[in-house]
Amino acid sequence: MTPDQSPALQPGIQPRASLWRRLDALSRRGLPAVFTALSVLLLSAPFDLPGQAELLSGVVLSSVFFWSVFRPASMPSPVVFLLGLLVDLLGFGPPGVMLLILLIVHGIGLSGRYGFARIHVLLLWAVFGGVALAATVLQWGLMSILAFRMMPGVPFVFQWTLALGVFPMLCALFTMMSRTMANPDRA
Structure with a gap:
């Protein structure tokens, strides 16, 4: 080794992450939940669009399913619970119904994620x-x-x-997000 070369770090040993890097990783990890919550708020607003309430359910189900399969750390169970609570509070249905459904969809996505993540997108659809x-x-x-x-x-x-x-469009958007701004490994 020459004097101008620094010694290579051991594999797995890395310097301690700075505060900004940890905040960046945290914001990247939380982006799917924030996107879903903002979608719930936007689709719950009284715009009187036809099919707005039905679209809310599709967007939330798609988001919870996709992120539970491909990045479960970005969509943990407490976050899904809070999203279900938000949908129930802002929706017009009986309380607890969407909360239960989102937790079930989250559980299905988590339990089958190793198989679902490997299949073709049409089969995933x-x-x-x-x-x-x-x-x-x-x-x-x-x-x-x-x-x-x-x-x-x-x-x-x-x-x-x-x-x-709505699932194929959101799947394409979420795939792009997971490779770029929602990827905590890129922080």
């Missing part, structure tokens, strides 16, 4: 379609039980269709 269908049927059933009457099924079919349609 089909898996999400099944998960969203089950979540929508569960939501319809719970809302019917809590209302003591059968709820009409057409809005729930529309909600599932919107969730299925």
